[in-house]
Amino acid sequence: MHFTMTGNKILSSYGTTIFEVMSQLALEHDAINLGQGFPDGNGPPDVVSAASDYLENGINQYPSMMGLPALRQSVAEVNMRFYNLAVDWKSEVLVTSGATEALAVCLFGLIEPGDKVLLIEPLYDSYMPIVRRAGGVPNTVRLNPPDWSIPFDDLERAFIDGAKLVLLNTPMNPCSKVFSRSELERIAALVVKYEAIAICDEVYEHLVYHGVEHIPLMTFPGMRTRAIRIGSAGKTFSLTGWKVGYITACPELMMSLSRTHQFLTFTTPPNLQAGAAFGLKKEAGYFVQLSNELQKRRDQLANGLSGVGMEVLKCEGTYFITADFRGTGFQGDDLQFCKNITEQARVAAVPVSAFYGGDDVKSYARFCFCKEEDTLMEAVNRLRRYFVC
Numbered sequence: 001m002h003f004t005m006t007g008n009k010i011l012s013s014y015g016t017t018i019f020e021v022m023s024q025l026a027l028e029h030d031a032i033n034l035g036q037g038f039p040d041g042n043g044p045p046d047v048v049s050a051a052s053d054y055l056e057n058g059i060n061q062y063p064s065m066m067g068l069p070a071l072r073q074s075v076a077e078v079n080m081r082f083y084n085l086a087v088d089w090k091s092e093v094l095v096t097s098g099a100t101e102a103l104a105v106c107l108f109g110l111i112e113p114g115d116k117v118l119l120i121e122p123l124y125d126s127y128m129p130i131v132r133r134a135g136g137v138p139n140t141v142r143l144n145p146p147d148w149s150i151p152f153d154d155l156e157r158a159f160i161d162g163a164k165l166v167l168l169n170t171p172m173n174p175c176s177k178v179f180s181r182s183e184l185e186r187i188a189a190l191v192v193k194y195e196a197i198a199i200c201d202e203v204y205e206h207l208v209y210h211g212v213e214h215i216p217l218m219t220f221p222g223m224r225t226r227a228i229r230i231g232s233a234g235k236t237f238s239l240t241g242w243k244v245g246y247i248t249a250c251p252e253l254m255m256s257l258s259r260t261h262q263f264l265t266f267t268t269p270p271n272l273q274a275g276a277a278f279g280l281k282k283e284a285g286y287f288v289q290l291s292n293e294l295q296k297r298r299d300q301l302a303n304g305l306s307g308v309g310m311e312v313l314k315c316e317g318t319y320f321i322t323a324d325f326r327g328t329g330f331q332g333d334d335l336q337f338c339k340n341i342t343e344q345a346r347v348a349a350v351p352v353s354a355f356y357g358g359d360d361v362k363s364y365a366r367f368c369f370c371k372e373e374d375t376l377m378e379a380v381n382r383l384r385r386y387f388v389c
Contacts (some may be wrong), residue, residue, distance in 0.1 A: 010132050017125055018354040022338060026348035032371075032379040034301075035338070035348040037173070037319045039370040043239040044279065044286070051242075051275030058274060065262050067095025067246070068273040074280035075231065075246045081284075082205075083216050091251040094258055095273055097265040098243035099203045099232040103167075104130050105247065106199045106228055109260035110165060111136040118155070118163040122355030124173050124201070131167075139163060140357060145322065145364055146313050148177045152186060159194040166196055168217060171204040171317030174355050174366040178212045178316040188220035191227075197253070198223065203232035203245070206287045208317040209295040218248070225250040228257070233276035235319075236290075238370065242272045294319070294369070297376060301369040304380030308387040319370040322352060326363050328387045333362040345386035347379045 006012075015021075022035035042048060066072065069089070076089035087093065096102040103126065111117065113135030119127055121142045131138050139161060141154045159166075168187065170179040179187070191198050198217050205214045218227035233244040247257060302312045302321055309327035330337050334351035342348040352364035369376060 008133070011129055014129055018350055019125075022342065022348050022350055025339065025342045029343050029346055031342045031346040031348045032375060032382065033348045034367045034369070034371070034379055035342075035350040037368045037370065038240045039238040039319075040372040040375055041238060043237050044282075047237050047239070047275050047279040050278035051271045054274035055271040058271060060270060063267055063270045063273065065266050066258060067093070067268065068270055068277060071095055071244075071246070071273045071277040071280075074277040075248065078280050079229075079248060083219055085216070085219060085248075087248055088251075092248055092254055094247040094249075094254060094261060095268055096245040096247060096261060097268045098234065099201065099230050099245040100126050101243075101261075101265055102230045102245040102247050103127070103199070103201065104264060105257050105261045106230070107131055107134045107136065107165075107167075108264075109256040110197060110199075110253075115164040116158075116162045118158045118166040118196075120166075120168065120172075121357065122172075122174055122352060122361075123167075124169065125354060127167055128357070136165075142356070143175065143177070145175070145352070145361065146311075146324070148172075148175045148313075150179075150183055150187075155187070156190055159190050159196060163194070163196055165199060166191060167199045167201065169201040170217075171202075171208060171214060173204065173318050174320050174350070174352055175313070175322055176315040176318045176320050178208055178214060181213075181215055184215055184217055184220060188217055188223050191217075192222035196226070198227045199230070200227055201230050203230065203235045204318045205231060206236050207291055207294055207319065209291060209298060209315065212316045214317070225252065228253060233272075233279065236287075237276070237279045238290075239275075242276070244268055244272050244276045297369045297371065297373065300373065301367060301376050301380070304376065304383070305367065307380070308383045313364075319368050321367045321369055322364050323367060324363055325365055334365055338365055341383065341386065345382045347382050 019036045026033040072089040072093040075093045076087040079085040079087040107130045111134040117131045117136040119140045139158045229248040234240040305323045310323040313322045338349045338351045349365040
C-alpha cells in the first residue's frame with residue numbers, strides 16, 4: 001500500500017517566512033542584515049547578569065505555568081508606573097514564551113470555528129496563519145502607504161459584519177505607525193459598541209520617538225475587561241532571543257488564556273523570566289535612553305536612504321523604516337528589489353508586500369535600524385556605492 005504523508009493544509013500552504021528567507025540570503029552573500037528585526041549587541045549587561053545569576057543560584061525546575069511571581073509582579077508594576085493601570089499580578093498576568101506564543105494563546109483561547117477576526121494590514125506575518133488555524137475567519141482592513149490613515153468606515157463595517165475580535169498592533173510593524181489618542185478613542189468606542197474583544201500587540205511600547213506617546217487601548221472607557229495587552233522583554237531589553245512575553249488581561253479572559261497556554265509551551269525558562277523581572281524594575285532613565293538611542297539610529301539610516309534616492313516614510317516607533325525605492329531607478333517589484341540589493345549591494349531588507357494579502361503594494365521596502373552606528377554607516381555606504389557611484 002502506498003502511503004503519502006500530508007501536513008496540516010492551512011499551515012502547509014504558507015511558505016518559509018520572508019524574514020528567514022532574507023536572512024538566509026544575507027548569510028549567503030555576506031550582506032548586512034537590515035531585514036530581520038534583531039539588535040546588534042547582547043542587551044543590558046545587568047539584565048543578562050540577573051538571568052545568569054538565577055541560572056546559577058535559582059531553581060531551574062518548572063516554575064508556575066503562569067510565570068515567576070517576580071516577573072508577574074514587575075509587569076503589574078509597570079502597568080501602573082507607565083499607564084496608571086491597576087493590575088492584579090496573581091489573576092491578570094501570564095508569562096509566555098515570546099509575544100508570538102502570547103498571540104497564539106489569545107487566538108486559540110478565544111476563537112471558536114467560524115468566528116470573524118478583524119485584522120489590520122499591513123500585518124505581522126504570524127497573525128493570519130494563527131487565526132486561520134484556530135478556525136477564525138479573517139476580515140482585513142487596510143492601511144495604505146504613505147500616510148497609513150485608518151479607514152474608519154471600513155473598520156466599522158467589519159464590526160457590523162460580526163467581528164468577535166480585533167487584533168491591534170501599536171506601535172505597528174512594519175509601518176512604524178503609533179496610533180493616536182483620537183484614533184484609539186474611536187477604535188475603543190467601536191469595540192465597546194459591537195461587544196468585541198481587542199487583542200493588543202504592544203511589543204514596541206517603549207520604542208516611540210519625537211515625543212510620540214504610546215497609549216494602551218486598555219486605558220480607554222469600557223476597555224479594561226475587553227482589551228488584552230501583550231508585551232515583550234525581547235523588544236524592551238534588546239534580547240530578542242530570550243523569547244519572554246507577557247499578557248495582561250482581566251480575570252475572566254485570563255481564565256481562557258491560561259488554560260490554552262498550559263497546552264502550548266506551559267512555561268518559559270525561569271532564569272530568563274528573572275532577568276526580565278529585574279529589567280522591568282529599571283529606572284525611567286533606561287527607557288528614555290533606549291528610545292533616544294534608537295531615534296538617533298533611525299535618523300542616521302533615514303538620512304542615508306534618502307541620500308540614495310529613496311523616499312523615507314514617517315517612523316513614529318518600532319525598529320523599522322519603510323522606504324519607497326522608486327527614486328533609485330529600480331524597475332522591479334519590492335521582492336526583486338530586496339533580493340537585488342542583498343545580492344548586489346550586500347544589504348538585506350524585507351519587501352513590504354509580505355505584510356499584505358494582496359500584491360498591489362510593490363514599491364516599498366522595510367529596513368531595520370536597531371543596529372550599531374558603524375553597521376548602519378557601512379550599510380549606507382554599500383547602498384551609495386551601488387546606486388549612486
